Amino acid sequence: MQLWNLSLLILNLLVAARGDRSAPCCEVCESGKEHYYSIPSPDEPNAQCGETCMMPSRFKFWKLFEPKLSKGTCASKGFTKYVSTETDGVWPLANTNDRYVQGNSSLEVVKTPRIVV
Numbered sequence: 001m002q003l004w005n006l007s008l009l010i011l012n013l014l015v016a017a018r019g020d021r022s023a024p025c026c027e028v029c030e031s032g033k034e035h036y037y038s039i040p041s042p043d044e045p046n047a048q049c050g051e052t053c054m055m056p057s058r059f060k061f062w063k064l065f066e067p068k069l070s071k072g073t074c075a076s077k078g079f080t081k082y083v084s085t086e087t088d089g090v091w092p093l094a095n096t097n098d099r100y101v102q103g104n105s106s107l108e109v110v111k112t113p114r115i116v117v
Helices: 003-015 056-065
Strands: 032-038 047-055 079-090 091-104
Touching: 032 056, 047 056, 047 079
Parallel strands: none
Antiparallel strands: 032 047, 047 091, 079 091
16 A cells, blocks of 8 residues: 555656646746757648757757757747647656647647646
């Protein structure tokens, strides 16, 4: 039973560490970081653009995992409707990014439930 409670506690901490996923994380970058975006499948209906803040020195590293990663913002490419905030990967190779769609998209904001122990 103690192992079960410990597992739930760890899961709750991991979910809480991801922050409020119904609000954008990357509208303003902290000092030393810049905006980068990626549109993995631009020709799909309801295509999404992911936008993150990261140190420019890490660009080449992350470009290996996300070949379409470019400097700039999703808004500069017409993706202005916020959908969600997601974390890709696992620590220490994780990156949190805001997901946007074009203004005429039918996708809505995703609200992720929190687990409370």
